[in-house]
Amino acid sequence: MHCAVATNAVLMASINKTSAEESMLRSVTAVAAVIFAVSTVQAQTYPDRPVHVYVGYAAGSGPDIQARTVSQALGTALGQSFIVENRTGANGTIAARAVVQAAPDGYTMLFSSSSIAPTPYIYKNLGYNLLTDLKPVATIGELDGVFMLVDAKSPFKSVPELIDYAKKNRVLYGSPGVGNELHLKAELFNQQAGIKMEHVPYKGASEVMTGLLSGAVQVMFVTPPSVMGLLKEGRVRALAFTGTKPFAAFPDVPLMSKYLPNYVSGSWGMFFAPAKTPDAIVDKLNAAIHAALLKPEVAAIMQRDGYMPDTRNAAATQAFFRQKVEDTAATVKAAGIVPQ
Secondary structure (H helix, E strand, O other), rough: OHHEEEEEEHHHHHHHHHHHHHHHHHHHHHHHHHHHHHHHHHHHHHHOOOOOEHHHOOOOOHHHHHHHHHHHHHHHHHHOOOEEEOOOOOOHHHHHHHHHHHHHOOOEEEEEEEOOOOHHOOOOOOOOOOOOOOOEEEEEEEOOOOEEEEEEEOOOOHHHHHHHHHOOOOEEEEEEOOOHHHHHHHHHHHHOOOOEEEEOOOOOHHHHHHHHHHHHOOOOEHHHHHHHHHHHOOOOOEEEEOOOOOOOOOOOOEHHOOOOOOOOEEEEEEEEEEEEHHHHHHHHHHHHHHHHHHHHHHHHHHHOOOOEOOOOOOOHHHHHHHHHHHHHHHHHHHOOOOOO
16 A cells, blocks of 8 residues: 555656656747747848948958958948948957857957967957857858068068078067967977077057168968058069968069978968857858859959958858867967967
């Protein structure tokens, strides 16, 4: 008798537990359905007011040019202004932090070059987690390479001449800051060439160019968009291009791999949103950015600047970004950069 009662009690407890679990599951499912429905509605009406796009680099820099070109096309296509704001400093981390702290509703975005990738290994206290507090939206494409520049008055006419000189003499190179991708490219050159050019950090690419033209530094690495005019005017000389094929606008500039076979190094640009931005809005932005890149007026600028478009959806963009950030750890370590 007592055994039967105990068995029934256990059975009832089990039934009650199962019922509670099923009830909880239904509640969770219902909440998820509501969230999905709300996100879908938000995406359908998005954007219904201006969108702010923060760029962590100076006006006129490569990332700034790319952000403004695509943002203008987005504004036309989506019917709201995409306003680009330059929030410079600390390798773009000031702009990134502002986006991390913004409401995750798609109305505050970040555009960055690949210089954002090494920042977790450069700064001890970013104030955010690069991989979990930002959500990659779309790339504008990948840049095949960058230029190695000297002033037009420089005695260096080729990479071998520079390497030979640097083995016996002091050579200074400038970059937009410690850990910036252009700093890392110069350090990669140091390693592969077996030399020790000394780094002079500046606040931005335009300041580095001023230093190069004034003779304060002798060498710089730079993305093509910001120096096309100076190259055409003959004020600077490109000793090499670090891509896999000659740069279309300057096909006579030799490839770095001609002198250092293992030296091939490019770049990329990417839009981000705060991490909790609804996927439906992120997917809509991803599609709109890809559509913008196909517009003739936008495609012409991207091709001029050397960007090769891609078709990654938002999920693939996020996987691409995570891999790039992880890969950069070894580059920073090899450069001997100590986190600040």
